[in-house]
Amino acid sequence: MNVRALAAKVLNQVVEQGQSLSQALPVLQQDLSPKDKALLQMLCYGVLRTLPRLDFFCRSLMQKPLKGKQRVFHFLILVGIYQLLYTRIPSHAAVGETVNGAKALNKQALKGMVNGVLRNFLREQEALIEKADQNDTLVYCHPGWLVKRLQNAYGKDKAASIMLANNQQAPMWLRVNAQHHNVESYQLLLEELDLSSYVASDNENKNALCLNKATDVYKLPGFEQGWVSVQDGAAQLAAHYLDAQPGDLILDACAAPGGKTVHCLELQPKIAQMVAVDADATRLLRVQENLDRLKLTATIIHGDASEPDLWWEGEMFDRILCDAPCSATGVIRRHPDIRWLRRDSDISELVALQKSILNALWKKLKVGGTLLYATCSILPEENDLQIKAFLKQHQDACLIPLSKKYDDILQGRQLLPNEDAMDGFYYAKLKKTS
Numbered sequence: 001m002n003v004r005a006l007a008a009k010v011l012n013q014v015v016e017q018g019q020s021l022s023q024a025l026p027v028l029q030q031d032l033s034p035k036d037k038a039l040l041q042m043l044c045y046g047v048l049r050t051l052p053r054l055d056f057f058c059r060s061l062m063q064k065p066l067k068g069k070q071r072v073f074h075f076l077i078l079v080g081i082y083q084l085l086y087t088r089i090p091s092h093a094a095v096g097e098t099v100n101g102a103k104a105l106n107k108q109a110l111k112g113m114v115n116g117v118l119r120n121f122l123r124e125q126e127a128l129i130e131k132a133d134q135n136d137t138l139v140y141c142h143p144g145w146l147v148k149r150l151q152n153a154y155g156k157d158k159a160a161s162i163m164l165a166n167n168q169q170a171p172m173w174l175r176v177n178a179q180h181h182n183v184e185s186y187q188l189l190l191e192e193l194d195l196s197s198y199v200a201s202d203n204e205n206k207n208a209l210c211l212n213k214a215t216d217v218y219k220l221p222g223f224e225q226g227w228v229s230v231q232d233g234a235a236q237l238a239a240h241y242l243d244a245q246p247g248d249l250i251l252d253a254c255a256a257p258g259g260k261t262v263h264c265l266e267l268q269p270k271i272a273q274m275v276a277v278d279a280d281a282t283r284l285l286r287v288q289e290n291l292d293r294l295k296l297t298a299t300i301i302h303g304d305a306s307e308p309d310l311w312w313e314g315e316m317f318d319r320i321l322c323d324a325p326c327s328a329t330g331v332i333r334r335h336p337d338i339r340w341l342r343r344d345s346d347i348s349e350l351v352a353l354q355k356s357i358l359n360a361l362w363k364k365l366k367v368g369g370t371l372l373y374a375t376c377s378i379l380p381e382e383n384d385l386q387i388k389a390f391l392k393q394h395q396d397a398c399l400i401p402l403s404k405k406y407d408d409i410l411q412g413r414q415l416l417p418n419e420d421a422m423d424g425f426y427y428a429k430l431k432k433t434s
């Protein structure tokens, strides 16, 4: 199968049919060689990172937009322009393979049209690029509603740097299993394979290593034996901040796929019980897979975190991790489709869901116990404003400072995308006082 044609199909499914990239991509990647898999991924991620800009070029070169069944050819053209602008693929090969993509999509008749648009682009690119560079939407490549929210929250300049960070490729972070190695000894194992890495700049992030170049997980020493896992540095802070102690009864309330559940268990093997809950039964299967690979155990429950009475009659918890469903605006560099799939109206719905989950979980926390609230969002409504409102409504809650004081105005810690090479994340730790 022609890889450019497959990329056009994936992009059509994501942009026109609202499927996530993580749903659409693996299905079409299945039968490809590793090299073609990587190319398909690079094309899909790249086009989604630069979508409005490529759209603008395509629209400028065509008299009428392609619609209905022909829409997939619009994305084929975007794939073509993307290669010409942002990859080292020689232009003759990029054009030739993309034109062949039209044939692979069973439309021999459209080959000429695709060829014509790409060749015109090559001729007119300088003027088109100059025009695009005058328009912020075409420079930052984010939807207008998100630009507005980021500018309101952070001001124009900081919002611009956040958006540029969102358009970067995210590095591959590893979490070294504290039961087997420390980061220094694992780093030596990596060096033997010519894999260079560096430790997290945050010294509380004790298990995190960032690879200078991504690699296949199966090439990582001891991956199958559970010596190491792939997890962003910012996500790894959760287990350190939760700080589980021997004998604790712990609830991970939005647990799937289980990255933070297993990290807590790696750090503190003497936990009395870890209860991992998620509302998505399919995603819960991944929690079990992670536990199996790392030879760890937890009680897995399929349930709604906003209604714990339906699935928990046991003791109150010592510690609760609430890694709440959120806009995922902190992880756009890893999921470039998020910005096109999310809508402005989703934010208030998510804020309401987070509030109801927080309120419900609070009732299951022991007096003296702690709740760590986390999101991979960078929007204050889901983070600091959410926690401020919670504290106002709960006289029995107080904020515990995270190990360092990050910002006097904030209730917790807001990491921005690409800060120390990590994802955008938010953490706040609450204690039940009475």
Ligand SMILES: C[S@@+](CC[C@H](N)C(=O)[O-])C[C@H]1O[C@@H](n2cnc3c(N)ncnc32)[C@H](O)[C@@H]1O
Binding pocket: 235, 253, 254, 255, 256, 257, 258, 259, 260, 261, 277, 278, 279, 280, 283, 303, 304, 305, 306, 323, 324, 325, 326, 357, 376
């Ligand atoms: C940010 S992800 C969790 C990531 C996970 N903690 C990890 O580190 O691997 C949020 C999770 O919340 C789950 N979720 C959404 N609504 C929920 C609800 N009402 N109750 C429980 N889980 C929910 C989603 O299925 C999703 O798996």
